[in-house]
Amino acid sequence: MEILDGRSLSLQIKEEVKEKIKKEFLDKKPSLACIIVEGNKASEIYVSSKIKACDYCNINSRVVKLPQMISQQDLENEIEKLNCDDDINAILLQLPLPEHLNSAEAINKIIPQKDVDCLSDFNLGRLFSGNSSFAPCTATGIIKLLDKYKISLQGKNVVVIGRSLLVGKSVACLFEQRDCTVTICHSKTKNLKDYTLNADIVVVAIGKARFITQDYLKKDTILIDVGINRIDGKIYGDVDFENVKDICSYITPVPGGVGPLTVACLMENTLTLSLQQMM
Ligand SMILES: NC(=O)c1ccc[n+]([C@@H]2O[C@H](COP(=O)([O-])OP(=O)(O)OC[C@H]3O[C@@H](n4cnc5c(N)ncnc54)[C@H](OP(=O)(O)O)[C@@H]3O)[C@@H](O)[C@H]2O)c1
Numbered sequence: 251m252e253i254l255d256g257r258s259l260s261l262q263i264k265e266e267v268k269e270k271i272k273k274e275f276l277d278k279k280p281s282l283a284c285i286i287v288e289g290n291k292a293s294e295i296y297v298s299s300k301i302k303a304c305d306y307c308n309i310n311s312r313v314v315k316l317p318q319m320i321s322q323q324d325l326e327n328e329i330e331k332l333n334c335d336d337d338i339n340a341i342l343l344q345l346p347l348p349e350h351l352n353s354a355e356a357i358n359k360i361i362p363q364k365d366v367d368c369l370s371d372f373n374l375g376r377l378f379s380g381n382s383s384f385a386p387c388t389a390t391g392i393i394k395l396l397d398k399y400k401i402s403l404q405g406k407n408v409v410v411i412g413r414s415l416l417v418g419k420s421v422a423c424l425f426e427q428r429d430c431t432v433t434i435c436h437s438k439t440k441n442l443k444d445y446t447l448n449a450d451i452v453v454v455a456i457g458k459a460r461f462i463t464q465d466y467l468k469k470d471t472i473l474i475d476v477g478i479n480r481i482d483g484k485i486y487g488d489v490d491f492e493n494v495k496d497i498c499s500y501i502t503p504v505p506g507g508v509g510p511l512t513v514a515c516l517m518e519n520t521l522t523l524s525l526q527q528m529m
Pocket residue numbers: 388411412413414416417418435436437438439442455456457458476477478479508509510512
């Protein structure tokens with residue numbers, strides 16, 4: 251079993267972004283605004299790691315912190331302000347939002363040119379039609395990691411468990427574009443093992459700690475664990491690492507696998523949008 255080391259690839263990506271910014275941006279650096287609605291501890295940790303990465307890459311950052319009970323209208327007004335702000339190239343709305351807010355509606359208020367997570371209907375439409383220059387950060391990071399380890403994708407049977415736009419659907423789309431045969435499973439899938447036991451690559455993004463165990467997998471499966479579950483101050487993936495490690499050929503650890511790549515790809519997407527706006 252070999253560990254797919256997301257941390258070292260994320261450093262490499264951030265280094266490349268930093269170099270490109272040094273070369274291509276003389277005065278005005280690329281800039282990212284992160285909108286965070288208060289009340290979710292994990293989101294605050296994610297946003298602070300994104301800001302740290304911006305500092306590292308020489309990307310200007312701005313955190314827009316909004317009160318937990320903000321109305322949908324006020325949230326959308328804040329997005330409109332950033333859409334019109336020439337000092338901002340990229341906008342990220344940190345998810346999840348509190349239950350009273352509609353995240354799809356809010357995301358669609360971000361203009362496609364600044365929608366750095368590639369989650370608006372317009373940008374997803376381009377992605378799914380194979381006509382996009384960028385993709386959601388987590389999905390991009392997963393494909394980059396497999397490429398880094400020279401894992402061939404063509405013709406592979408891929409099972410993605412989880413169907414969110416943020417992870418499941420977007421990564422399934424990227425695998426399909428790389429000539430994989432993709433099955434998307436979800437909470438209503440019957441007999442999940444019938445699918446996973448035939449998969450060469452399993453991506454798990456369900457948010458259920460240590461859910462996937464050996465009995466779901468055939469020998470030499472490549473296992474991508476997207477899950478981040480906090481229990482008693484410790485972080486667990488959706489995969490029971492100790493239980494499956496001897497049956498996999500490759501596996502992403504949690505932490506240190508997909509998480510850092512999501513942040514690095516956010517830096518890359520910010521750069522991509524900033525360059526597009528300069529044209
Ligand atoms: N590492 C990273 O950078 C990163 C980035 C984003 C998210 N995450 C983590 O990834 C996990 C998923 O995130 P998300 O935003 O995609 O979550 P989400 O929007 O809640 O979606 C979860 C998906 O999992 C499916 N599901 C839940 N229980 C299942 C089960 N027992 N069997 C099969 N499918 C099941 C759900 O099915 P239904 O659609 O039928 O409800 C849904 O499609 C979370 O732990 C999150 O923290 C990590």
